[in-house]
Amino acid sequence: xxxxxxxxxxxxxxxxxxxxxxxxxxxxxxxxxxxxxxxxxxxxxxxxxxxxxxxxxxxxxxxxxxxxxxxxxxxxxxxxxxxxxxxxxxxxxxxxxx
Numbered sequence: 001x002x003x004x005x006x007x008x009x010x011x012x013x014x015x016x017x018x019x020x021x022x023x024x025x026x027x028x029x030x031x032x033x034x035x036x037x038x039x040x041x042x043x044x045x046x047x048x049x050x051x052x053x054x055x056x057x058x059x060x061x062x063x064x065x066x067x068x069x070x071x072x073x074x075x076x077x078x079x080x081x082x083x084x085x086x087x088x089x090x091x092x093x094x095x096x097x098x
Contacts, residue, residue, distance in 0.1 A: 001047075001087050002072040003056050009066040024071040027096040028056035039072060069094070 004023035008081045014022030031047040058067075 001024055001028075001030045002055075002070075002074055004066055004070045004072055005058050006070065007061070007065055007067040009068060014070065015072075020070075020072060023072070025058075025060075027058055028054060033042075051065065051088075 002020075003026075004020055005025040005027055006022040006024070008022040011022045013021040015023060020026075069092075073090060
């Protein structure tokens, strides 16, 4: 699961497959190396098997910036072969910094 940010607020380019479109700023990537927790036991870098809280910070912006967040569930070789069967998002909150 990737959380991405696009500062191109007016764009409709959400990407396809390997292309993240205008969501080029990756702010969180959960399990980027596809470690499998059920095979190797507990590994904090593996995808969690329980509801887990994650936090991410958007940085590098100059002043007030309009943008959009994207949640990208991306697994190479996913599908009926058993890689990447699903993901759930319980809640999302954006807290601006004053």
